[in-house]
Amino acid sequence: MKLVARLEQSAPIPLAADIACDSGELLALVGPSGSGKSTILRCLAGLHRPAAGSVRCGETTWFDASRGIDISPQQRRVGFVFQHYALFPHLSALANVMVALQHLPLNERAETARQWLARTKLEGLEARRPAELSGGQQQRVALARALAREPQVLLLDEPFSAVDQVTRRKLLRQLIKLRRSLDIPIVLVTHDLEEAAVLADTMTVLHHGRSLQSAPPDELLARPASALVARLTDQPNVFVGKVLEQSPATDTTLIDWLGQPLQATHHADFAVGDSVCWVLPEAGVILVREHQNDRENTVNAIVRERLAWRGHATVTARVAGRGDATLSFAIGASVAQRRGIVPGASIALQLQKAAICLTPADPAAVAQIVTPSDVQR
Template sequence: MRLSARIEQSAPIPLAADLDCESGELLALVGPSGSGKSTILRCLAGLHRPAGGHVQCGEETWFDATRGIDLPPQRRRVGFVFQHYALFPHLTALANVMLALTDLPADQRAARARDWLARANLEGFDHRRPGELSGGQQQRVALARALAREPRVLLLDEPFSAVDRVTRRKLLNQLIDLRRSLAIPIILVTHDLEEASLLADQMTVLHRGRTLQTATPEEMLARPASALVARLTDQTNLFVGKVTHQSRASDTTVIDWLGHSLVATHHADFAPGETVCWVIPEAGVVLVREHQSERENTLSAKVNERLAWRGHATVTASVGKQGEASLTFAIGASVAGRRCIVPGAIVLLQLQKSAIRLLPADPAIGAPAALDRVDSWYPRPLPGEQAAPRPLAAPQPGRSSE
């Protein structure tokens, strides 16, 4: 069973979004606040009617603006987990789940609801009300209630945003286990790129209601479709350069960046003299030793910052005569300690040819001079929008030559 949708409207939030999710897949919708992610879920569930487009689930049409079809929510068989769970505070966990089982005979509802609570690891919590449950437990009750409907589609709207990071990690692992048994399309809205990378088969990046790219998390990070996609997926190593040489025979495109000639794989769409954006994932920046300084795309950098977490170190180092730009890479924390990678240290970095991706120039990024961290040009909200929290990028351990 496949869910496909085209959602169009000009107000109150402009939308021109395309979605496609196969049975058993999880599709993550990512993008800043105001990009229409939650509104899209409401359109899929039948809680909001867009001006145009269609929603198709398997062989059934749920919405088609041209044909005047708009099935009500109760006929769409959608399981919906809201950001703040939407549990009834005066009802027990068992009673909340039983609300989704009205199609069963009354004498069968309690047993079925207990089964779903057990699948959500909530045995023994039947008679507790939401106020007596932790945030993570409430989230699991909401998920059990959504799945008790035996939905054809499961929609998750920032389901882990109200819990602490440790609880979130546990819930993520439980959802990973649970979804193996769910042969239905799952749509997840999240601001957290680590969360999306862990859970999603496909990611759709949205900006101001428009679909920019849909790809696997790995493809999205390695080959963003545009500089804007790279920005919205929090890729810090995004810069501007100028093409100086093209050679199809040797599979190379050479760009000038801060006086360095960088060799990338051949990008036929760009002519010599053309200004381009270029991006390289953290894993494509490799720490090398002094005797390897003759490798192509090797340059010297000064360490500005080293952050360690769970055995990995994320390092930011400035490049250029005046430190005009910063590169970010990741290595093992033990390697960082052994190599004395501390602020002020001078390191040699190789930018892997195959990891450099060229993209059309983006006027929002500016001239090919100084480009530093994402913070300075992360998209501003539209009037009336809330500023989006900075997304958390998934750790991408790089490699050293050790």
Template sequence: ARALAREPQVLLLDEPFSALDQVTRRKLLRQLIELRRSLAIPIILVTHDLEEAALLADSMTVLHHGHTLQTAAPDELLARPGSALVARLTDQPNLFGATVSAQSAATDTTLIDWLGQPLQASHHAAFAVGDRVCWVLPEAGVILVRDHQADRENTFPATVSERLAWRGHATVTAYIADHRDVALSFAIGTAVAQRRGIVPGARIALQLQKGAICLTPADPAIGTHGSINADPTGELRK
């Protein structure tokens, strides 16, 4: 309130929620969302919390060691990170290495070889056959399918290794076929998880949505199994 009393031309908020408990934080987040709708001035929010940035921002910038890596609308940045490093800094759990095996602009397809199996992504003209790439898939792009749908494109058998439930939603981690060190993460409703028997050890089938797979240049820290050899730190700005 004191900051707004001076009628500033720009409002800078430097990690305003960092020392607050969860209930107070959510209450003030809602108030700030309403406030930004009524203010006719730019608001710059500095935060290390991805949820805050995604909820509040019209545009989000990822910084790493003082350098700007990518600026985009939150939905675009999270769905189409420009590099594996941006994907890591925005906590994308489904990030792996692969090799481009075929290209077809006519069918809007880039085929990549992952774990010795073909995986279809939308056409990415920037890459040539034989290029090493990283591929990123948001959790929303992983679809739990029924057994009779297991022959669909980009569908893999998997075994549930973990299910975490919170406020009606479940985050599920499952390893692919016999690759116990290769895990995919996806989110579903808790009621659906209970109805489908999604518990550790359950065998399921997962379809990876072709249009949701984003390819980025190869990163030496990312292998076929998604292993990360470094722990990056970064900063998000609205």
């Protein structure tokens, strides 16, 4: 069962989005506020009708503007977990789940609801009303209710946004375990890139309602299709360069970066003289010892900032002789301590050739992310 949609409208929120999610897969929709993520979920569920496009689930067409097809939300068999859960405050947890079981005989509903509450780790809380539950427990009641419908598609709209960080991590682990048993398409809306990377098989980046790129999270973050995608996925190392040389024989595209030649893996789409954006994930910046600074793509830098968290350190360093250009990279906190990586320290960094991704020089995106003074701010 595959969910496929093309959604188009000009207002109130513009949409030009393509959605595709197979059974057993989780698709994460990411993008800034106002990019149309929640509107897309509402279109899939039948709660909003776009001006044009179509929605198909398996062999069934739920919506087709050109053919006048618009199946009601009740007929679409969609499980929907809303951002603020939308539980009935006057009903118990058990009764909230039973609301979704109208398709079952009356005498089976209570036991089935109990089974779903048990699957979401809520045994013993069946009689409590939403006000008597924690935020994480309310979220799990909402998830149990959504799944109790035996949906063909599960839609999750910022399901962890209303809980604290510790609870969020617990819920993430529970969802990871639960989804292994769900052979249906799951579409998740989230602002949290880490959350998307942990949960999703595929991530779609949206901007002003338009799909910019869809790919597995690791691939998308390592190879953004444009400078705009890099900016929207919070890539810290995005700069402008100019192609100096193309050498297919050595698998090299040589670019000029602020007066220094930089080797990237061969990108045949660009000609000598073209301006390009180049993107380097933090993992592609390697801390090297000073006596090893004869390696390719090695630059000297001064540490500006070191932030440590949970055994890892994120380091920002100003590149020597490159104006205000800075590079960001991550290392183990113990390594940073041992190597004396503190503000003001001189370090040598290697920019891994294979990790450098070249994209077209989009002037609008470049103006927002890669001007040296912007990097400094």
